[in-house]
Amino acid sequence: xxxxxxxxxxxxxxxxxxxxxxxxxxxxxxxxxxxxxxxxxxxxxxxxxxxxxxxxxxxxxxxxxxxxxxxxxxxxxxxxxxxxxxxxxxxxxxxxxxxxxxxxxxxxxxxxxxxxxxxxxxxxxxxxxxxxxxxxxxxxxxxxxxxxxxxxxxxxxxxxxxxxxxxxxxxxxxxxxxxxxxxxxxxxxxxxxxxxxxxxxxxxxxxxxxxxxxxxxxxxxxxxxxxxxxxxxxxxxxxxxxxxxxxxxxxxxxxxxxxxxxxxxxxxxxxxxxxxxxxxxxxxxxxxxxxxxxxxxxxxxxxxxxxxxxxxxxxxxxxxxxxxxxxxxxxxxxxxxxxxxxxxxxxxxxxxxxxxxxxxxxxxxxxxxxxxxxxxxxxxxxxxxxxxxxxxxxxxxxxxxxxxxxxxxxxxxxxxxxxxxxxxxxxxxxxxxxx
Numbered sequence: 001x002x003x004x005x006x007x008x009x010x011x012x013x014x015x016x017x018x019x020x021x022x023x024x025x026x027x028x029x030x031x032x033x034x035x036x037x038x039x040x041x042x043x044x045x046x047x048x049x050x051x052x053x054x055x056x057x058x059x060x061x062x063x064x065x066x067x068x069x070x071x072x073x074x075x076x077x078x079x080x081x082x083x084x085x086x087x088x089x090x091x092x093x094x095x096x097x098x099x100x101x102x103x104x105x106x107x108x109x110x111x112x113x114x115x116x117x118x119x120x121x122x123x124x125x126x127x128x129x130x131x132x133x134x135x136x137x138x139x140x141x142x143x144x145x146x147x148x149x150x151x152x153x154x155x156x157x158x159x160x161x162x163x164x165x166x167x168x169x170x171x172x173x174x175x176x177x178x179x180x181x182x183x184x185x186x187x188x189x190x191x192x193x194x195x196x197x198x199x200x201x202x203x204x205x206x207x208x209x210x211x212x213x214x215x216x217x218x219x220x221x222x223x224x225x226x227x228x229x230x231x232x233x234x235x236x237x238x239x240x241x242x243x244x245x246x247x248x249x250x251x252x253x254x255x256x257x258x259x260x261x262x263x264x265x266x267x268x269x270x271x272x273x274x275x276x277x278x279x280x281x282x283x284x285x286x287x288x289x290x291x292x293x294x295x296x297x298x299x300x301x302x303x304x305x306x307x308x309x310x311x312x313x314x315x316x317x318x319x320x321x322x323x324x325x326x327x328x329x330x331x332x333x334x335x336x337x338x339x340x341x342x343x344x345x346x347x348x349x350x351x352x353x354x355x356x357x358x359x360x361x362x363x364x365x366x367x368x369x370x371x372x373x374x375x376x377x378x379x380x381x382x383x384x385x386x387x388x389x390x391x392x393x394x395x396x397x398x399x400x401x402x403x404x405x406x407x408x409x410x411x412x413x414x415x416x417x418x419x420x421x422x423x424x425x426x427x428x429x430x431x432x433x434x435x
Contacts, residue, residue: 015129015134017121017122017125017126017141018125018138018141021121021125021141021142021145022118022119022121022122022145023118024145024146025117025118025121025144025145025146025151026114026115026117026118028145028146028151029113029114029117029118029151029154029155030111030114032151032155033107033110033111033114033154033155033156034107036155038110038155038156039103039106039107039110040103040106041106041158048074049101050074050294052101052106052158053091053109053158053159054158054159054294055072055073055080055082055083055294056072056083056087056088056091056158056159056160057091057101057158058071058072058073058074059071059072059080059082059083059088059091059092060088060090060091060092060094060095060100061092061095061100061101062076062092063088063089063091063092063093063095063096064092064095064096064100065100069085069088069089069256072294073293073294073300073303074294074300075300075304077300077303077304077308078304078307078308079260079261079308080269080308081257081261081265081267081268081269081270081308081309082268082269082270082308083160083268083270084160084208084209084210084211084212084267084268085209085253086160086163086206086209086210087159087160087163087210090109090112090163091109091158094108094109094112106158109158110154110155110156110158113153113154113155113157113158113162113163114151114154114155116154116162116163116166117150117151117153117154117162117165117166118145119166120144120165120166120169120413121141121144121145123166123169123170123172123173123413124137124140124141124144124169124413124416124417125137125138125140125141126173126176127169127172127173127176127383127413127414127417128140128141128417128420128421129182130176130177130181130182130183130382130383131176131181131182131376131381131382131383131384131417132381132417132421132424135424136417136420136421136424139420139424140413140416140417140420143416143419143420144413144416147416149361149362149365149412150412150416153165153406153409157406159406160210160211161406161409162409163210164207164210164211164214164409164410165409165410165412165413167203167206167207167210168207168214168410169410169413170203171200171203171204171207171221172386172390172414174196174199174200174203175200175221175224175225175386176383176386177191177196178191178192178196178197178200178225178228179191179224179225179228179382179383180228181382181383182382192225192229192235192238193238194237194238194241196238197235197238197239197241197242198241198242198245200222200225200242201241201242201243201244201245201246201249202245202246202249204218204242204246205245205246205247205248205249205250206249208246208249208250208267209249209250209253209267211410212267212268213394213397213398213407214394214410216393216394216396216397217389217390217393217394220389220390220392220393221386221389221390222239222242224385224386224389226239250266250267253267254266254267257269261308261309263309265309269308269309269312270308270312271312271316271401272312272313272314272315272316272317272319273293273311273312273315273316274287274401274402275315275316275319275320275401276315276316276318276319276322277289277291277292277315277402278333278337278400278401278402278403279319279322279323279330279333279400279401280318280319280322281322283333284333284336285333285336285337285340285403286340286345286346286402286403287402287404334399334400337398337399337400337402337403338395338399340403341395341398341399341403341407341408342363342366342370342408343359343362343363343366344358344359344362344363344405345403345404345405346359362405365412365415365416365419366408366415368415368418368419368422368423369411369414369415369416369418369419370391370418371418371422372417372418372419372420372421372422373387373388373391373418375421375422375425376418376421387414387418390411390414391411391414394410394411395407395408395411
């Protein structure tokens, strides 16, 4: 029998995301977080609840107690731009209402994370529906709702990971809508509306304030959208509006940094410090946490004495000097980080069996997603180029600085979709041969 075409006629309308999947995702996360007591954070490093939000939790404490956006480590160390402002402001607001480092605050913050993670389900559904089919959408949505790896950062981490993943997923949905992928062909000319360009700029402004590392994908995403316009010059007004709104989101934060640091710090001020921690003389491909101000008293004292920006610049100079003197080692460390990003970051202190299972699950998901992407590219599936650009750009900065398992999380909705697509395609081919 002849094989069915890979890209069937685009759907004119979409079935709505089943509400039961969204609610299941939310309630399962809430139940696990509450019953497993993951909202009870252990002491860490210097103690004083540092594992509760780490640097972001410290900044939230400073915001709630009147010190402003400051003090990312132990004690009062002054203003900071170590992390983006969006999630620490949320923590500060929750601390102000429910108490600093209280069980109520931790439960509320993780509940918010659970809600944000559940709201990724409609994005997964729409991406899969537009680019593939309803069956891929259904399986992908349920995998996101039920798979433990999809929920771990929502139920255990007071950090921006889940928020960033939500924003990024909806940027992808918006991009597909603007290219009218899977939409009504008769409405293709009206897909790139002013409203959608405005939403595009606002979403990217929020991403910049949450996790600026993802900004490498912004120009790729924008150009991909423009490439689908029949008359791209007519879209320049929308592009300008989008750019202005994105800059308007970032501008207050940049201005604040100018006031407190007396120099331009567009988004974050810790690049040099992180570069050294990932590439210093004793680096092994992972972050040298023992040399971080959150664990090393001597580094904390130096950070406090110098101030954040001079400290980061000093550490950055040490890093660049060492990298220039040892380019081969830097290349080796970068290759190790590429491997860790996709195969899993090792935890030497973990039990061998547990670590093997965790690494196997992590690597399997990556492999399935990458193979699914390769298949989609081979078959010229709509949206495949956009996904490939995301897979190329999102990890890039981590390859050269440092790596952590959570850095892959913004790509995991796509990994789930592409993995389902891969296995569904294999099943369909097998059935075709049998018939």
